Amino acid sequence: MLKQNELIAKVKQLVELDEQISACMMYGSFTKGEGDQYSDIEFYVFLKDDTVSAFDSAKWLYEVAPYSLLYQNEYGTEVVIFENLIRGEFHFLSEREMNIIPSFKETGFFPDTKSMFIYDETGQLEQYLSGLGGSGPKKLTEENVNFLLNNFSNLWLMGINVLKRGEYARSLELLSQFQKNILQLIRIVEENADNWLNMTKNLEKEISPESYEKFRRTTARLEKSELHEAYKNSLLFIIELYKHLERRYQLTVSHDFFEKLLHYMNE
Incomplete structure (x- = not known):
C-alpha cells in the first residue's frame, strides 16, 4: 500500500471520531486516479463553528x-511534511464556510466527485461536491486568448529590455512568467485545458510531442546566450501559435506587431 493511502485512511478515521469536525473532503491527484508514490495528500476539513477558535491543527x-x-x-x-517525506496540504475552515466549494468549479476539472467525499454529518457536502461534476470551466475563449497574447507581449518586451541591459537574473524571472502564457496558449490551440491553472501538470502527456519540444526550446539557464535564444524561440513559437489562433478567434494584437518585436530583438 502506498504511504499516502495509509495517511488518507488515518485522516478518514480521525475526522469520523473527532467531535470538533463536521465534514471533510479530499482533492488533488488521489481523487483523479493519478495518485502515485510522489503525490501529495490534500484536504479541506470543516470544523463546527463553535470549535474553530479552540481547534489545535498542529496537534491534530x-x-x-x-x-x-x-x-x-x-x-x-497548513502545509505539513510528514516524517516519511509525504507532503500534505490541509485547509481548516468553519462549517459555515463550506459554501466555498462551488467556487472550485472555476479551478479545473473534477472527474470523480464521489472520491472527494471523506466524511459529513451536515448533509451538505455531497450536494456541494455533486455540483463540481461535468465539464470543466470554459477556457477556450476569445477573452482568454487575447489576454494571454497581450500579457506575453508585455512580459516579453520587458524581459528583452532587461536582457539587453545585462540584468540576466531578472530576464530569467520574466521568462518563467511568460512561459505560463505560452503553455496556456498551447492548451487552447490543442483544445486541452483541463489543467488550466496548473499548466505544467502532466505536460509530458497532455500536449503533443511537437509542442513539447518547441516549449523546451524556450527554457534557459542563467547565461546570456541561452536567454537570448530562449527569448527568440518563445517569440517564434508565439507567432506560430498565432497563425492557428487567428483562424478561430478575433485577435486584438496583430501579426505585424510580433514581427516588430522580432526585429527589435535583433537590433
Missing part, C-alpha cells in the same frame, strides 16, 4: 502522523 496533524515540518503558507493553507 501529529495524530495523523508525526511530521518534520508544519507551517502556514501564503494562502493560509
